[in-house]
Amino acid sequence: MKALIISENNQIEIVEKQKPHPNSNQVLIKIQAVALNHRDQFIREGKYPGIQVGTILGSDACGIVVEAGPDVDPSWHQKEVLINPNVDWGDNSKVQSSKYHILGTPSDGVFCEYMVIEPNKIIEKPAHLSFEAGAALPLGGMTAFRALFHHGNCQKNENVLISGVGGGVAQFAFQFALATGANVFVTSSDELKRTKSIELGAKEAFNYRDENWVKVAKEKSGGFDLVIDSAAGDGINDLIKLMKPAGRIVFYGATQGKPKNLDVHRMFWNQVTLQGSTMANDDEFKAMITFVKKNRIEPIIDSIRPFEEIADAFDKMKEGKQFGKLVAKL
Known part of the structure; x- marks a missing residue:
């Protein structure tokens, strides 16, 4: 599968990686669209802690569940979902734990064709949103x-x-x-x-x-x-x-x-x-999605490009000329 990684000297490149397979309590998601955040460009510039060469970048994605492990509710199959990028928020809703981080550094992120994740980290995409609009929503929202x-x-x-x-x-x-x-x-x-x-x-x-x-x-x-x-x-x-x-x-x-x-x-x-303030806990992520559904909010999208041209989106973010989210379609 195609994946965007951080390589030597803080360069980014699309490489071929092995398609992952879900374990018994995971789902496999076919990513349909991804979106950039400023943290992605900061990682590219070497301005973010915990950068590791070879890590798949990205925090924002929307896709389809194409496979579910045997311990997962089978109703997830073929659902269109958003990915919650939180990792290890912890038990205190008021503040994140010392282990807290976001998908895309140091853990592998979502800028790839397929990814596996636990079902408690996905949520159904609001029906009024396209895959591209859904991808624009998670971290910023x-x-x-x-x-x-x-x-x-x-x-x-x-x-x-x-x-x-x-x-x-x-x-x-x-x-x-x-x-x-x-x-x-x-x-x-x-x-x-x-x-x-x-x-x-x-x-x-x-x-x-x-x-x-x-x-x-x-x-x-x-x-x-x-x-x-x-x-x-x-x-x-x-x-x-x-x-x-x-x-x-x-x-x-x-x-x-x-x-x-x-x-x-x-x-x-x-x-x-x-x-x-920083990020949000898992309950707030769910509440945000509910708010978006109730108010039929459409994320503002600056531009959409093929995944193969995602480096151009990084360059545009560096220039700071965008109005809305920069999205890449797989």
């Missing part, structure tokens, strides 16, 4: 769901700001907040992404590179109850200025690194919460 609802407690009619809306998690947070009935605002330095966000339902879209964007955002919104952020860095202080009293800032990444200073005085006086 569950990360956004936990940040927005578990930590952010997003509510109808609240003012919510999603920063860096071009990213996959940010786009799911944007869509989920809209479905909840929140007043959703976004930031992006890309004019096209800001325009598309307005078309999809954003109240306003701000260019965070503009010198006066914080003032404009405060005037347009009246302040925010909740911010979902992935950048951190010194921009955190701009977000703190924008919060309503008792506002919540939830960040699931730190692409801009650590802030040189943190406006703790404004935080404690306005009782602002700054909360970290």
Whole structure:
């Protein structure tokens, strides 16, 4: 079977691997489509812990169960499924265990024609989604769901700001907040992404590179109850200025690194919460899929290409020009 691996010197290449066979309590899935996350490109650049040469990359996939072991419920056969990329979250729903990781590093991932997995790590694909849309959903969707609802407690009619809306998690947070009935605002330095966000339902879209964007955002919104952020860095202080009293800032990444200073005085006086978040537990993964089904949410897809051209998707992700998920079809 074809599989995309990380090879020497952080190169990626499609190689031939032996088709796996399920053991007694596993299913064999024929992968139909896969989708990239930023972590895949970070692994390619050698910026991720635990990288091992020869590992099959990828966390997001959708496929069909084509074989089930003798101890597996036979009703799984031929079902169209999404794969939960969590490995070893642990027993504490509030935080992951020390063994926790995501498929694709250090464990083999989903960028391959076939894979075996336990049935408690698959879930039926929502019927309204194509294989390509289903593949776009798992990792970004569950990360956004936990940040927005578990930590952010997003509510109808609240003012919510999603920063860096071009990213996959940010786009799911944007869509989920809209479905909840929140007043959703976004930031992006890309004019096209800001325009598309307005078309999809954003109240306003701000260019965070503009010198006066914080003032404009405060005037347009009246302040925010909740911010979902992935950048951190010194921009955190701009977000703190924008919060309503008792506002919540939830960040699931730190692409801009650590802030040189943190406006703790404004935080404690306005009782602002700054909360970290990462991925989601298995129950939240299931709850996210239920939410998507109920609200008939369609993941935003930037482009779809053949699996043989998946390296082009990595290159596009590196450029940061995509709006929506980058998908490859097997």
